[in-house]
Amino acid sequence: MFNVNDVLETISMIAQENLDIRTITMGISLRDCASDSAKIACQKIYDKICRYSQNLVKTGEDIERDFGIPIINKRISVTPIALIAESSDTKDYSVFAKTMEDAAKSVGVNFIGGFSALVHKGYTKGDRLLIKAIPEALSTTERVCSSVNVATTRAGINMDAVREMGLVIKECAEKTKDQDAVACSKLVVFANVPEDNPFMAGAFHGVGEPECVINVGVSGPGVVAHVLKKLKGADLGTVAETIKKTAFKITRMGQLVAQEASSRLNVPFGIVDLSLAPTPAIGDSVAHILEAMGFEKCGAHGTTAALALLNDAVKKGGVMASSYVGGLSGAFIPVSEDAGMIEAAMCGALSIEKLEAMTCVCSVGLDMIAIPGDTPASTISAIIADEAAIGVVNHKTTAVRIIPVPGKKEGDVVEYGGLFGKAPIMRVNPFSSEEFINRGGRIPAPLQSLKN
Amino acid sequence: MKAVITVLGQDKIGITAAITKVLAETQVNILDISQTIMQNLFTMVMLVDLTKLNCEFSRLGELLEEAGKKLGVEVRLQREEIFTSMHRI
Numbered sequence: 169m170f171n172v173n174d175v176l177e178t179i180s181m182i183a184q185e186n187l188d189i190r191t192i193t194m195g196i197s198l199r200d201c202a203s204d205s206a207k208i209a210c211q212k213i214y215d216k217i218c219r220y221s222q223n224l225v226k227t228g229e230d231i232e233r234d235f236g237i238p239i240i241n242k243r244i245s246v247t248p249i250a251l252i253a254e255s256s257d258t259k260d261y262s263v264f265a266k267t268m269e270d271a272a273k274s275v276g277v278n279f280i281g282g283f284s285a286l287v288h289k290g291y292t293k294g295d296r297l298l299i300k301a302i303p304e305a306l307s308t309t310e311r312v313c314s315s316v317n318v319a320t321t322r323a324g325i326n327m328d329a330v331r332e333m334g335l336v337i338k339e340c341a342e343k344t345k346d347q348d349a350v351a352c353s354k355l356v357v358f359a360n361v362p363e364d365n366p367f368m369a370g371a372f373h374g375v376g377e378p379e380c381v382i383n384v385g386v387s388g389p390g391v392v393a394h395v396l397k398k399l400k401g402a403d404l405g406t407v408a409e410t411i412k413k414t415a416f417k418i419t420r421m422g423q424l425v426a427q428e429a430s431s432r433l434n435v436p437f438g439i440v441d442l443s444l445a446p447t448p449a450i451g452d453s454v455a456h457i458l459e460a461m462g463f464e465k466c467g468a469h470g471t472t473a474a475l476a477l478l479n480d481a482v483k484k485g486g487v488m489a490s491s492y493v494g495g496l497s498g499a500f501i502p503v504s505e506d507a508g509m510i511e512a513a514m515c516g517a518l519s520i521e522k523l524e525a526m527t528c529v530c531s532v533g534l535d536m537i538a539i540p541g542d543t544p545a546s547t548i549s550a551i552i553a554d555e556a557a558i559g560v561v562n563h564k565t566t567a568v569r570i571i572p573v574p575g576k577k578e579g580d581v582v583e584y585g586g587l588f589g590k591a592p593i594m595r596v597n598p599f600s601s602e603e604f605i606n607r608g609g610r611i612p613a614p615l616q617s618l619k620n
Numbered sequence: 621m622k623a624v625i626t627v628l629g630q631d632k633i634g635i636t637a638a639i640t641k642v643l644a645e646t647q648v649n650i651l652d653i654s655q656t657i658m659q660n661l662f663t664m665v666m667l668v669d670l671t672k673l674n675c676e677f678s679r680l681g682e683l684l685e686e687a688g689k690k691l692g693v694e695v696r697l698q699r700e701e702i703f704t705s706m707h708r709i
Contacts, residue, residue: 170707175624175665175703234677236702
């Protein structure tokens with residue numbers, strides 16, 4: 169028989185502390201869908217996505233009911249479209265985005281990721297066309313997510329791509345200025361991108377992945393914050409130990425759901441992503457975990473150290489709980505999607521510079537940060553370059569998902585609603601980086617020895 | 621297949637009777653029951669065997685929820701694996 173306290177602990181994690189499975193993401197390879205006719209390629213893509221994922225949403229709902237654990241999102245990631253579209257005769261890749269959108273609608277998933285290109289060392293013809301199509305693709309679809317990898321530790325940073333992504337982000341913002349630049353919230357610029365990430369907007373199905381795979385992302389900042397509140401005054405060794413144990417329990421749930429989904433859908437289980445993913449809901453905030461460790465506001469000096477502890481403890485606990493761990497696996501610090509981060513940014517405790525420092529010790533990067541609409545493209549590129557440098561030098565994934573909201577200035581607030589939350593417009597350093605960004609070229613891969 | 625039923629709420633006469641009536645009607649075998657009052661809250665945890673269940677799992681969940689609603693208590697039906705995976709290695 170069960171220990172009654174164990175049963176009640178699980179139930180209270182779900183009912184009171186917002187423990188949930190954030191996403192079941194089905195990765196689908198589209199490598200066999202290429203064709204010299206864009207029309208045929210799109211048909212093949214549509215058919216394949218629908219065929220593989222037709223039961224995804226229903227299976228997710230069944231698991232939710234059987235185990236009594238909420239599964240918030242069911243999503244799809246596909247092979248980076250640049251690789252598939254490249255063989256086709258068209259120069260306008262937004263048709264592929266429309267196909268992805270149609271397929272996503274048809275199977276009932278809320279996001280589909282993979283309108284992506286990998287250009288860390290240079291562009292192919294297809295990469296160029298795909299990046300050019302991003303603003304059109306993201307402004308004419310709702311569910312399609314896009315990502316571009318501009319740097320890796322082994323290849324260095326492609327500064328031409330960094331420069332271009334600044335312009336692309338500005339164009340995305342301009343094309344959706346009536347909706348507060350919502351297109352930018354579906355575009356991530358990566359360094360060292362993982363191939364099996366289940367979280368949007370950066371998910372795609374990497375080239376080393378199998379035909380079809382199930383990846384799961386868990387979420388439980390509320391659970392961690394709750395246990396920490398009970399540890400007032402305890403030393404940090406105890407804090408780390410407690411987070412580890414909690415992360416273990418949370419991840420076990422993810423592992424169970426991943427295995428169950430994989431066997432019901434008859435698709436191999438890929439990975440569980442250990443990330444602590446916040447939502448704008450009260451009690452589901454990573455910032456509040458950090459504050460529970462002893463800060464007046466997230467962003468105060470010491471926050472980076474606390475985040476390093478949190479991130480490491482989550483991984484240590486999670487790794488043992490799952491047979492395969494992957495994706496981004498860390499603590500997310502998106503500003504607009506985290507009630508505590510929003511508060512901290514609004515009262516001036518949290519700046520972009522502090523967030524940048526925090527990304528050195530956790531996944532994933534400058535995420536969901538709204539900035540003034542008149543920020544120059546070169547400054548956005550420079551922000552991307554800084555993040556990419558952090559990722560490349562420290563062998564970690566970093567990313568930028570930044571939203572220059574047209575017509576808005578520092579101190580304004582943008583409401584997106586739902587999981588995207590609301591974003592205070594943050595201050596950007598007003599001094600120019602233009603000459604640096606205009607140089608272009610590549611920053612060479614960093615030395616792997618003589619570490620300091 | 622085994623499942624765990626939890627009942628939480630204000631204590632009153634007839635909770636156990638109402639829940640077990642549903643179980644008897646749906647051919648669910650009770651393997652273990654633990655019932656206590658924790659911080660003024662009626663708390664019952666049951667381990668049940670569903671091999672002979674004569675309706676859908678989801679239907680059983682609905683029936684239990686309805687019975688709970690009438691009594692003003694929360695009733696949850698969950699497959700047991702969620703608890704074993706979280707609390708046992």
